[in-house]
Amino acid sequence: MKKRIIWIFGLITGIVGGIVTLLGYLVTSRIIYIKKKDDDFILEREKKALRYDEKWYESVDKEHLSISSPNGYLIKGIYFKPLQTTNTMIVCHGVTENKVNSVKYVRLFERLGFNTVVYDHRRHGESGGKTTSYGYYEKFDLQAVLHSITERLNDDAIIGVHGESMGAATTLLYAGTLEDKANFYIADCPYSDFSEELYHLLTKQTPFKSPLAIKLANIFLRLRDGYWLKSIAPRTAVTNIEKPVLFIHSLPDDFILPGMTIELYRLKNGPKMLKLFEQGAHAQSFNTNPQEYEDTVREFIKEYALNKNDSLKV
Structure with a gap:
């Protein structure tokens, strides 16, 4: 028994x-192994929305990047150089997207006087990597991209990092847990935990x-x-960031709730700015409010990132 x-x-x-x-x-x-959007779908979507100009893409001065990740694969990106400047933005896309989704921001920062680097996160687009880690391993890749770019620029260059969704969380995790070496950061609809x-x-x-x-x-x-x-908690990392951060979110976002961005803004010490848009779904603040978004970024950079004698490109 x-x-x-x-x-x-x-x-x-x-x-x-x-x-x-x-x-x-x-x-x-x-x-x-989250299902990603098809690369061709992303390209066609951006073309149809007039956020990806093929003629501009073909004619603009650019350099294709292949950067070694400390995680053991290659990070693929593009360094767009439409302007005679060393001021440079690095743009981090959201989960399931790729660097083509970031091209709209290239045009935005071109208007503000910056060249721009876009790249594919691990397991996205053309980059290597077997898994998506929502900022844990991605922050090391961002660090590698930043080091690769800053090594070729002079000390006077103004470097900013813009992240969207998972890319925003990655940006904050980089700046708050690894190093805080960019001049400023823009976190668009990040999660706090x-x-x-x-x-x-x-x-x-x-x-x-x-x-x-x-x-x-x-x-x-x-x-x-x-x-x-617990290693993917921007709410912990953000308290360590000393450089200016612009926090952006759309209030109707029900994928990542805007309260998370508001929390991060409150936790951040030192220079910071918060913009909440009345319209726009998740990661659609720029697409839905392009002019207001650009005006917000211009105001933030002018206030917190430029020297007194510098001026924004109009």
Whole structure:
């Protein structure tokens, strides 16, 4: 009888363990192998929206980049040089997108007097990397891109970093946990804590409604991809950033809630600016409010990034 009880207990434990393991595997697979938008779809979408000008792209002075990531793959990007200046922006796109989505910002910063670098995050576009880590490994790639660019520029160059969505979180994680070497940062619709964002999305988009799914994801992310969820918390990183940060969000955003950006703005010490747009879905602040967005960025750069004798390109 005792052996039978032990056998049944072992069987039940094995079944429960198998279910838990399967659940953890499924949740983390959905996270680290998130389905990306097709590259051709992104290009056609940007062309149709008139945010990607083929004639301009073909004629503009540019350099294709291939930068070694400390994570063991190549980061692919483009350094657009429409202007005779060393002032340079680095743009980080959001999850499921690629560097083509960032070209709209190249044109924006050209109007403001900056050349611009766009690049593909790991596992996106043409860059290497097997998983998406929502800023954990991406921040090291941003650091590599920044070092590669600054090495070729003079000490007087003004360097800024613009990030959108996951790219914004990556920007803040870089500046708050690795180094704070750019002159300023623009964080457009970042999440303040990835575990909270993950729970928001899982309960909204999947059958996984329990906090247990996040606990399992945390363990399995550590086992499968080498980090804990607590390592992706811009709310902790932002307190260490000394350089100016412009925080941007659209109030109707229900993918990453605007309250996260408001929280980050409040936590940031020193020079900072907050812009909340009345219109625009997630990562659509610029697309929906292009002129107001440009005016906001111009005001921020003029106030916090330029020397007294510098002037913005009109």
